[in-house]
Amino acid sequence: MLKWGLILCTVFVSSCGDILCARGMSQGGELTDFNPRGLLHIVRYIVTRRLVILGGLCYAVAFFSLLGLLTVAQLSVAVPATALSFVVDTLGAHFVLKERIPWKRWVGVILVSLGVVLAVKPGNAPTAAPLNPAPPHVAPRGQGQPQPKPSHTP
Amino acid sequence: MHAPAPQNRTRRTAIFIAIVVLANSFGNLLLAIGMKNMPDFEHVALGPYIAGLILNPALVSGAALTAIFTFAQLSLFSWADLSYVIPCTASAYILTTLFGQVFMGDHVGLTRWIGVVLISFGVTLVAETPIATVEHQAEHHAEAKSC
Numbered sequence: 001m002l003k004w005g006l007i008l009c010t011v012f013v014s015s016c017g018d019i020l021c022a023r024g025m026s027q028g029g030e031l032t033d034f035n036p037r038g039l040l041h042i043v044r045y046i047v048t049r050r051l052v053i054l055g056g057l058c059y060a061v062a063f064f065s066l067l068g069l070l071t072v073a074q075l076s077v078a079v080p081a082t083a084l085s086f087v088v089d090t091l092g093a094h095f096v097l098k099e100r101i102p103w104k105r106w107v108g109v110i111l112v113s114l115g116v117v118l119a120v121k122p123g124n125a126p127t128a129a130p131l132n133p134a135p136p137h138v139a140p141r142g143q144g145q146p147q148p149k150p151s152h153t154p
Numbered sequence: 155m156h157a158p159a160p161q162n163r164t165r166r167t168a169i170f171i172a173i174v175v176l177a178n179s180f181g182n183l184l185l186a187i188g189m190k191n192m193p194d195f196e197h198v199a200l201g202p203y204i205a206g207l208i209l210n211p212a213l214v215s216g217a218a219l220t221a222i223f224t225f226a227q228l229s230l231f232s233w234a235d236l237s238y239v240i241p242c243t244a245s246a247y248i249l250t251t252l253f254g255q256v257f258m259g260d261h262v263g264l265t266r267w268i269g270v271v272l273i274s275f276g277v278t279l280v281a282e283t284p285i286a287t288v289e290h291q292a293e294h295h296a297e298a299k300s301c
Contacts, residue, residue, distance in 0.1 A: 018236055025231035026290050034167075034229075040289035046228055050233045070208060100287040101237055104279045111276030118269030119247050 006069035007081045012063050015088040017058030019096050024051030065080075076121065083116040167234055167285050171242050173226040179249035183257060188212030201276030234285045241280040247273050 005063065025031075031042055046052055070080045090109045093099040188210045195203060205211055230239045248270050254260035 018240060021228060022231040022236035022239075025228050026233075026288075028232065030163075030233040030290050031229050042229065043225070046225070052228065086244070089240050090237045093235060097236060098288055099235045099237050102283045102287075105237060105241070105283045108276040108279030108281075108283075109237070109241050111272045111279065112244045113276075115269040115276060116244060116247060116273075118265050119251060119273065120269075121265065137245030 003069065003073040003077070006065055006072065007078065007084075010065040010069055010082055011085045011088050013058050013065060014062035014082075015092050017055040017062060018085075018089050020051045020055035020058060022093070022097060024049045024055060027051070046145045074150050080117040080144050083113045083120070086113040086116065163285060167230065169240070169256045170226050171245075174223055174230065174243045175245045175249060177219045177223035177226065177245070178246040179253060181216045181223055182246075182250060183253045184212045184216030184219065186258065188216055233290050234262060235287055238280060238283065238285055242277055245277050246272055 025046075026047055033037075033041070066078075066082065086109050090101060090106070094101050191210065191212070192206055193203070198206070227239065227243065251260075251262055251266060251270050255262045
């Protein structure tokens with residue numbers, strides 16, 4: 001029970017982080033200026049946006065939830081299960097951010113999720129698995145230690 | 155205040171996704187290499203361990219690349235759909251698998267190659283869909299200039 005609760009917590013909180021960051025970043029309009037002065041402005045924008053900061057906090061919670069999950073669940077269940085976050089992100093994008101999801105994107109997301117499940121399954125996992133945006137996308141390193149997150153990804 | 159031309163947005167999106175994928179993959183490779191050179195946490199005092207982390211060039215470079223990855227992905231969110239960005243950046247798993255085999259000597263089994271192929275097909279399908287399906291707000295820097 002605790003195991004499934006932690007899987008759901010990890011996946012949903014991480015997806016909340018993605019959605020909050022996406023909403024926070026899209027509210028300020030499209031970033032187009034990437035010269036040094038523009039970059040400073042963008043950094044200031046990111047660190048002062050409430051939704052983006054909340055998103056970052058969600059990533060932190062999801063990361064610790066994943067660590068907790070790894071203490072109560074077998075790695076072979078815990079890590080592949082978190083690939084579900086690709087699907088939850090897409091559902092959140094549709095229902096919360098009101099994105100229109102074409103059928104090709106749905107099929108693509110499902111293929112990516114299945115592919116990630118196969119690619120990160122313990123015993124198959126690469127030594128330096130991607131830390132992708134959120135903790136659920138974290139794959140085990142070596143014999144299953146989750147990767148440290150130096151600063152949180154969207 | 156003008157909306158960027160669609161071809162500019164397409165090119166910028168491709169560049170930023172490439173930055174996200176490369177920074178994520180190389181960043182993780184460097185972090186993995188750096189951590190391999192670190193002593194076991196249980197056998198070293200906290201101070202020297204932290205000093206070892208900070209003075210480890212592979213870890214510092216890996217952390218810098220991770221910061222670039224975060225920055226680029228957040229920037230992408232300002233004009234592209236979340237449901238477009240997240241699956242596309244999963245291409246990092248493909249590169250990581252290749253890096254693992256080439257640089258870390260990982261054995262890549264059939265199951266992982268099947269996973270890589272599925273991810274490739276999935277990313278290709280997502281990449282064929284529109285970058286944005288919802289209206290994003292006005293150009294950010296133009297707004298800043300007007301302040």
